[in-house]
Amino acid sequence: MNEGHQAVTVLGLGSMGSALAGALLDRGRPTTVWNRSADKARPLVERGARPAATPREAVASAPLVIACVLDHEALHTVLDPVADALAGRTLVNLTSGTPEQAHEALAWARGHGAGYLDGAIMTTPPGVGSPEKMFLYSGSSTVFEAHRPTLAALGDPLYLGADAGLASLYDAALLGLMWSTMTGWLHGAALVGAEKTPATDFTPVAIRWLTTVTEFLTTYAPQVDAGRYPGDDATVDVQIAAIGHLVHAAALRGVDTALPELLRSAMESARDAGHGSDSFASVIEVLRGRAGRG
Numbered sequence: 190m191n192e193g194h195q196a197v198t199v200l201g202l203g204s205m206g207s208a209l210a211g212a213l214l215d216r217g218r219p220t221t222v223w224n225r226s227a228d229k230a231r232p233l234v235e236r237g238a239r240p241a242a243t244p245r246e247a248v249a250s251a252p253l254v255i256a257c258v259l260d261h262e263a264l265h266t267v268l269d270p271v272a273d274a275l276a277g278r279t280l281v282n283l284t285s286g287t288p289e290q291a292h293e294a295l296a297w298a299r300g301h302g303a304g305y306l307d308g309a310i311m312t313t314p315p316g317v318g319s320p321e322k323m324f325l326y327s328g329s330s331t332v333f334e335a336h337r338p339t340l341a342a343l344g345d346p347l348y349l350g351a352d353a354g355l356a357s358l359y360d361a362a363l364l365g366l367m368w369s370t371m372t373g374w375l376h377g378a379a380l381v382g383a384e385k386t387p388a389t390d391f392t393p394v395a396i397r398w399l400t401t402v403t404e405f406l407t408t409y410a411p412q413v414d415a416g417r418y419p420g421d422d423a424t425v426d427v428q429i430a431a432i433g434h435l436v437h438a439a440a441l442r443g444v445d446t447a448l449p450e451l452l453r454s455a456m457e458s459a460r461d462a463g464h465g466s467d468s469f470a471s472v473i474e475v476l477r478g479r480a481g482r483g
């Protein structure tokens with residue numbers, strides 16, 4: 190089959206669904222679109238998309254159906270009444286959800302004779318179509334491989350494994366990492382900002398520091414897997430002393446101390462569980478609930 194001409198249907202034309210359909214059109218995929226509010230299809234139709242009047246017509250238009258609506262409730266609202274039309278087709282669900290919702294959707298799709306792949310989009314709409322941006326997929330490897338060329342039009346497709354819940358699980362974990370990082374950066378910006386340093390001066394230094402932090406992650410990952418945390422770089426005890434300086438400096442400048450207090454509490458729990466002379470990676474024992482909070 191000429192993958193360049195595989196027909197695709199996109200259900201849901203919010204910010205993200207419109208970007209997905211746009212990227213498919215940019216790569217020359219014959220693309221059928223449907224949205225609850227029909228007016229959102231217009232710009233895509235002007236770019237060559239085929240509008241479907243109903244979800245049934247949309248599903249029937251292509252062997253591959255990509256859904257990107259608000260949540261799983263909306264997904265079922267759209268697809269339940271036309272489930273029979275999915276038989277023999279593939280549903281790639283890029284609607285955000287929990288791993289449990291992915292398992293439910295897989296069972297639902299299989300029950301209606303459809304292939305199913307769950308996905309998570311690790312970018313905002315302007316990044317869709319860029320080969321650098323990650324799209325995470327989990328579910329049947331056969332389904333993934335069959336549609337990989339089309340999925341590559343959206344971004345870099347990363348297959349995580351047969352458990353359909355993995356994409357949502359990684360998504361949650363990666364968003365947690367994003368929020369922690371961005372909050373840490375904003376806290377730092379507030380701290381230096383209290384001394385009139387603009388965020389634009391602080392940020393290049395912060396980004397350079399993040400490069401070093403990624404090296405720590407690479408060092409600590411095997412320690413986490415092995416459950417052994419040699420404190421041969423910086424120990425938990427040393428970091429508890431250091432975070433005290435952050436709490437002190439923030440408090441004196443009227444900057445909120447809740448975030449560093451939370452981090453210090455986790456480190457102190459690790460220390461109290463016997464990890465004081467271990468590396469920072471040992472804090473995972475606290476996060477896993479294996480070491481009690483002090």
Ligand code: NAP
Pocket residue numbers: 201202203204205206224225226229257258259260262263266267283284285286310311312313314
């Ligand atoms: P959005 O702009 O608010 O679009 C929501 C879409 O869901 C619209 O097409 C909307 O239709 C549809 N919808 C909502 N309730 C519906 C219902 N009951 N029945 C039928 N359709 C319904 O949101 P978005 O940013 O495109 O996000 C869509 C999905 O992508 C979400 O799961 C989101 O978490 C995920 N996502 C978004 C981003 C991002 O940066 N935006 C990044 C990663 C993942 P109407 O137009 O008719 O309201």
